[in-house]
Amino acid sequence: MALIDTHTHLDFPDFDADRSTVVANCRAVGVERVVVLGVFQANWQRVWDLVQSDAGLYAALGMHPLYLDDHLPEHLRELGDWLTRLKGHPRLCAVGEIGLDYFVETLDRERQQQLFESQLQLAADFNLPALIHVRRSHAAVIATLKRQKLQRGGIIHAFAGSREEAREYIKLGFKLGLGGAATWPQALRMHRVLPELPLDSVVLETDAPDMAPAMYPNQRNSPEYLPDICMSLAQLMGISADELAAASTRNAYELFNWQ
Numbered sequence: 001m002a003l004i005d006t007h008t009h010l011d012f013p014d015f016d017a018d019r020s021t022v023v024a025n026c027r028a029v030g031v032e033r034v035v036v037l038g039v040f041q042a043n044w045q046r047v048w049d050l051v052q053s054d055a056g057l058y059a060a061l062g063m064h065p066l067y068l069d070d071h072l073p074e075h076l077r078e079l080g081d082w083l084t085r086l087k088g089h090p091r092l093c094a095v096g097e098i099g100l101d102y103f104v105e106t107l108d109r110e111r112q113q114q115l116f117e118s119q120l121q122l123a124a125d126f127n128l129p130a131l132i133h134v135r136r137s138h139a140a141v142i143a144t145l146k147r148q149k150l151q152r153g154g155i156i157h158a159f160a161g162s163r164e165e166a167r168e169y170i171k172l173g174f175k176l177g178l179g180g181a182a183t184w185p186q187a188l189r190m191h192r193v194l195p196e197l198p199l200d201s202v203v204l205e206t207d208a209p210d211m212a213p214a215m216y217p218n219q220r221n222s223p224e225y226l227p228d229i230c231m232s233l234a235q236l237m238g239i240s241a242d243e244l245a246a247a248s249t250r251n252a253y254e255l256f257n258w259q
Helices: 019-029 041-052 065-070 073-085 109-125 138-147 163-171 188-196 223-237 241-256
Strands: 003-008 031-037 057-061 092-101 130-135 154-156 174-178 202-204
Touching: 003 202, 003 223, 003 241, 019 031, 019 223, 031 041, 031 092, 031 223, 031 241, 041 057, 041 073, 057 073, 065 092, 065 109, 073 092, 073 109, 092 109, 092 138, 092 154, 109 130, 109 138, 130 138, 138 163, 163 174, 163 188, 174 241, 188 223, 202 223, 202 241, 223 241
Parallel strands: 003 031, 031 057, 057 092, 092 130, 130 154, 154 174, 174 202
Antiparallel strands: none
16 A cells, blocks of 8 residues: 655654654555654755655745744745745655634734735645645635636645535645544535545545654654544545555545656
8 A cells, every 4th residue: 555645744853753764664554655844944954855765755945824923024035035035856846834723813814815825825836736824715725726727736734624615625726635524423524425425536645744644642643643534534535445545546646756
């Protein structure tokens, strides 16, 4: 079973004590490639240094809405500079993590929107996919993506929306990121939605160290757990784990233009 973890934060301090062991364990369980996402200017270099250290790691760079107060106007220009320097580099695979978060009410929505649109424009300018964070903001994200169409689409991270929202994202050329959240018994809506998702529209992810699956409660999440997440999601979708793994890996290769 060959797997791709399309969304991790493997550079976070949670992995400082055993990062190399985690990466080795990933290979041992069939997780062949792992995408590590930048979330603010201060961790882009750390992300880039990390992915240079192992052939199975790939970088996405962006400005996450949850860190809105850390983002300065010049950081957007710096992100453009990073993308310019790394243009065409095989280890840079996307712009992200970007998006809108309406769950945290203290985050200024207008500032989030401006930052989101600016980064979508960078994804368009550099012909890269966008890895998008969406919390309680599906309508705003869909409306924005309809205005700013991306040739290469991207991934809706931790998709937890409705059938209708799934269809909208798919029409816009986006894959739906599925991970540990949907494995929990209380994720009833996702349990209804999962069997209806076209297999060519899904990719697997962990969001490690966050969003641990039901089989590893109250633990640090890890890309090592992706095979277990795959098996749990496949059961909910009514298909084999091998079928889900093959589809999600194929979709990731296609999205990121990997050979």
